[in-house]
Amino acid sequence: MKTICDGRSGDTRLMQGNEAFARGALEAGLSVVAGYPGTPSSEIVENLAKASTVRDIYVEWSVNEKVAMEVAAAASFAGLRSAAVMKQVGVNVASDFMLHLAESGTRGGMILISCEDPGALSSGNEGESRPFAKLFELPLLEPCDMQEAKDMTKWAFELSEEIRNLVMIRSVTRLSHASGNVTLGSLPEIEPEARYKHWGTPIDPEEGPITTFPVHYKHAQMQQKLKQAVTRFEESPFNTYEGPENPEVIIVTSSACTLYSREAIRLLGVADRVGLLKLGTTWPLPPRLMETHLAKADVIFTVEEVLPFLEDSVKILAAEISDRIGVKKFHGRSDGTLPTINELNPDLVAEGLAKILGMTYQAVDPTYTALADEATATDAPERDLAFCAGCPHRASFWSIHNALEMDGRQGFVCGDIGCYTLAFLPTGFSTLKTGHAMGSGTGIASGFGKLDRFGMDQPVLSVCGDSTFFHAVMPALVNAIHNRADMTLVVLDNSGTAMTGFQPHPGRPSDAAGNEVPALDIAKIVRAMGAHVEESDPFDVDATRHKVLELLQKGGVNVLILKQSCALCPEKKGKKLFQVDLDASVCFGENCGCNKLCTRVFKCPGLQWDPEAKAARIDEVICSGCGVCASICPSGAITKKEVA
Amino acid sequence: MATKALAADPYNLIITGVGGQGNVLASKLIGNMLADQGYYITIGETFGASQRGGSVMSHLRISSDSIQSPQIPKGKAHMVVALEPTEALRVLKEYGNPDVKVITNTRAVYSVGVVCGDDAYPSMDELRGWMDKLTAGAWFIDATDEAVKLGTAILGNVLLVGALAAIGDLPLGRDRFSEVMARTMPAGKVDINLSAFDKGLAVVSASSNNQSV
Numbered sequence: 011m012k013t014i015c016d017g018r019s020g021d022t023r024l025m026q027g028n029e030a031f032a033r034g035a036l037e038a039g040l041s042v043v044a045g046y047p048g049t050p051s052s053e054i055v056e057n058l059a060k061a062s063t064v065r066d067i068y069v070e071w072s073v074n075e076k077v078a079m080e081v082a083a084a085a086s087f088a089g090l091r092s093a094a095v096m097k098q099v100g101v102n103v104a105s106d107f108m109l110h111l112a113e114s115g116t117r118g119g120m121i122l123i124s125c126e127d128p129g130a131l132s133s134g135n136e137g138e139s140r141p142f143a144k145l146f147e148l149p150l151l152e153p154c155d156m157q158e159a160k161d162m163t164k165w166a167f168e169l170s171e172e173i174r175n176l177v178m179i180r181s182v183t184r185l186s187h188a189s190g191n192v193t194l195g196s197l198p199e200i201e202p203e204a205r206y207k208h209w210g211t212p213i214d215p216e217e218g219p220i221t222t223f224p225v226h227y228k229h230a231q232m233q234q235k236l237k238q239a240v241t242r243f244e245e246s247p248f249n250t251y252e253g254p255e256n257p258e259v260i261i262v263t264s265s266a267c268t269l270y271s272r273e274a275i276r277l278l279g280v281a282d283r284v285g286l287l288k289l290g291t292t293w294p295l296p297p298r299l300m301e302t303h304l305a306k307a308d309v310i311f312t313v314e315e316v317l318p319f320l321e322d323s324v325k326i327l328a329a330e331i332s333d334r335i336g337v338k339k340f341h342g343r344s345d346g347t348l349p350t351i352n353e354l355n356p357d358l359v360a361e362g363l364a365k366i367l368g369m370t371y372q373a374v375d376p377t378y379t380a381l382a383d384e385a386t387a388t389d390a391p392e393r394d395l396a397f398c399a400g401c402p403h404r405a406s407f408w409s410i411h412n413a414l415e416m417d418g419r420q421g422f423v424c425g426d427i428g429c430y431t432l433a434f435l436p437t438g439f440s441t442l443k444t445g446h447a448m449g450s451g452t453g454i455a456s457g458f459g460k461l462d463r464f465g466m467d468q469p470v471l472s473v474c475g476d477s478t479f480f481h482a483v484m485p486a487l488v489n490a491i492h493n494r495a496d497m498t499l500v501v502l503d504n505s506g507t508a509m510t511g512f513q514p515h516p517g518r519p520s521d522a523a524g525n526e527v528p529a530l531d532i533a534k535i536v537r538a539m540g541a542h543v544e545e546s547d548p549f550d551v552d553a554t555r556h557k558v559l560e561l562l563q564k565g566g567v568n569v570l571i572l573k574q575s576c577a578l579c580p581e582k583k584g585k586k587l588f589q590v591d592l593d594a595s596v597c598f599g600e601n602c603g604c605n606k607l608c609t610r611v612f613k614c615p616g617l618q619w620d621p622e623a624k625a626a627r628i629d630e631v632i633c634s635g636c637g638v639c640a641s642i643c644p645s646g647a648i649t650k651k652e653v654a
Numbered sequence: 655m656a657t658k659a660l661a662a663d664p665y666n667l668i669i670t671g672v673g674g675q676g677n678v679l680a681s682k683l684i685g686n687m688l689a690d691q692g693y694y695i696t697i698g699e700t701f702g703a704s705q706r707g708g709s710v711m712s713h714l715r716i717s718s719d720s721i722q723s724p725q726i727p728k729g730k731a732h733m734v735v736a737l738e739p740t741e742a743l744r745v746l747k748e749y750g751n752p753d754v755k756v757i758t759n760t761r762a763v764y765s766v767g768v769v770c771g772d773d774a775y776p777s778m779d780e781l782r783g784w785m786d787k788l789t790a791g792a793w794f795i796d797a798t799d800e801a802v803k804l805g806t807a808i809l810g811n812v813l814l815v816g817a818l819a820a821i822g823d824l825p826l827g828r829d830r831f832s833e834v835m836a837r838t839m840p841a842g843k844v845d846i847n848l849s850a851f852d853k854g855l856a857v858v859s860a861s862s863n864n865q866s867v
Contacts, residue, residue, distance in 0.1 A: 024686050378750065378788070
């Protein structure tokens with residue numbers, strides 16, 4: 011399959027969840043999509059960007075998620091079908107606008123796809139966006155497999171257009187990044203015409219200006235729309251029940267947990283005792299449908315990730331109709347039948363269900379497990395996460411770390427989100443000392459930079475990536491400059507949104523579809539803001555360390571831009587800057603030498619310690635030829651020669 | 655479409671390795687070869703931070719009747735294909751059982767701990783010993799070395815797909831392979847991939863269990 015546009019109606023394809031979301035949007039006649047990259051959501055926009063080469067759609071990587079939602083809303087206001095796509099944390103960023111949008115309503119069908127990461131497989135948190143649906147009184151859909159990912163996306167546009175409000179779809183890593191068979195629908199031939207009709211009164215949903223005013227009127231409208239959605243939910247084919255008519259236990263579940271629950275029932279062999287109520291429409295719950303099924307059993311087991319959001323809704327509803335369905339016993343995340351943190355899997359659900367049914371579940375014979383544990387403990391060395399060979403971040407943190415040591419005042423670095431978050435670990439010399447949201451390192455540094463009056467004399471730095479700079483660092487830097495904080499921001503500019511797959515950002519000369527666009531110059535921007543600006547090549551570790559040390563000892567707001575492309579970026583991958591060689595006879599890694607500085611401390615995977623030769627050596631396959639290790643070897647055993 | 659009966663339904667296959675070895679591509683390839691024959695395929699991937707030296711794992715579930723959980727239950731793997739030998743051990747700890755089979759590359763990828771001298775990497779004999787104890791059959795294949803002979807180390811994954819086809823638990827015929835290649839690969843790369851697949855088929859067909867091939 012070259013793009014997600016390939017394939018005719020009725021064809022069955024193996025598709026990734028995110029491909030299915032994108033295909034569903036195209037089948038619905040999407041015209042505009044905007045998002046900000048973030049695992050596990052990025053492939054939705056990337057696939058639509060590829061599709062834009064053969065279909066007339068506008069695809070945008072926006073500067074951040076709030077702007078992405080605003081861009082998508084504009085298309086909806088002009089009568090087009092649009093989507094905003096982001097990972098869960100992005101919904102937090104977009105939430106201010108989202109509250110207002112929910113109250114103002116939409117015109118062309120508009121959906122939000124929020125991809126979440128229970129278990130924090132690629133995230134710094136286990137945050138959830140489902141409560142936003144409740145908070146903002148919006149309908150919430152949760153597909154359970156790739157086919158539903160496509161089909162529910164298409165339906166979500168129809169629902170949005172019917173109720174004239176945003177519809178939220180929630181995915182999880184195990185769905186977005188899983189693949190399965192999907193039977194395709196047709197791609198409509200559409201000729202959308204964008205026109206914003208604003209000549210009516212503010213309460214005219216067709217031709218009035220779109221605002222939240224008059225607030226009470228619009229709020230009542232918003233609640234009416236939600237009720238309308240519930241009537242659709244009552245009839246939705248995405249809510250299903252499987253199992254006996256009078257089960258001992260009913261599992262209420264949604265999303266990927268549906269598949270875990272189904273598997274758990276099979277693992278325990280209890281299909282005749284347990285019913286499975288699978289919900290695709292999880293907020294608000296359809297009360298009549300719920301009543302029909304909750305009445306079937308006295309024990310309700312809610313299986314979801316991560317917080318007990320669905321469980322709480324079920325409990326409230328069950329309390330409201332307890333005169334008709336009787337008193338229930340509830341199990342789930344709240345009572346510890348399932349762990350209160352982390353993602354689920356078939357085993358955790360099976361263990362929980364076994365507990366409820368008074369059974370025991372053992373996946374494997376304990377003697378086998380003991381043997382396999384021993385094998386792993388003795389002969390499968392752990393793989394700690396590390397910067398790649400030739401990663402500019404390793405060089406940058408080497409210089410920052412050494413400058414802080416030389417400065418000697420217990421200075422520290424505030425970080426945020428990106429590959430450079432790994433600088434908490436030995437691979438980045440444990441240099442990062444705070445780590446929170448996008449751009450937070452700089453906001454926090456701005457705050458630390460005002461604490462001198464209370465005796466704080468530690469120098470403060472923050473780091474951010476080039477994409478993060480535009481996303482959320484700029485306001486924090488403005489704050490620091492305006493409020494006369496003392497701090498230094500180091501921009502680790504590796505020429506793209508590297509961690510999520512090199513998506514372009516406003517500092518890059520091309521957009522999501524590869525069109526030429528103006529690139530904004532970070533140095534010029536920060537200079538115009540009024541910061542003192544320096545630039546350096548992080549691979550020149552001596553010059554970089556010198557600059558960092560100088561800035562640490564200077565007051566005010568300083569910005570150091572360290573520019574060097576990611577070792578994995580398409581332009582650089584597989585090309586060596588230098589041929590790096592190591593003369594083992596000169597290496598003094600042991601005895602009274604450097605104590606293996608290059609392999610023990612610098613730890614580039616391209617360098618290996620050879621205990622027999624008592625010397626380091628270069629692994630030609632892994633070495634990317636950045637040449638930095640030649641600068642750090644104290645005995646001059648490592649040399650670099652420019653590759654022509 | 656009618657499908658042939660499977661050795662187990664669902665059949666649970668795990669492909670494991672280190673970020674950048676072509677795990678995801680191998681799982682997609684096998685998934686497509688089987689989906690073309692009408693099987694329900696579910697692939698769960700664990701990646702994200704994988705390019706930064708971490709372990710990666712794809713769970714493939716093949717069924718004649720339905721989509722499955724993208725995570726295989728503990729202890730329920732039927733086959734493990736490892737692009738890196740210690741990763742096979744790590745998978746057995748979670749998903750192994752006395753009946754599991756393993757096909758593993760012999761080429762080590764050292765972790766940062768091994769690189770810097772903190773951890774020791776096991777010998778191939780030690781790994782072979784564990785496989786004897788933990789599996790019902792293990793094939794050690796010099797996939798990377800053979801792939802390098804064909805021109806590039808990255809073909810190691812395709813070579814192991816060929817080896818998996820030779821074992822015969824799954825209907826992964828050469829014609830299916832070439833069909834998927836023709837559909838998904840640039841024309842210039844099809845032949846070299848076919849050679850890698852054939853090499854994998856050949857090394858297993860010429861060997862018996864627990865042998866280095």
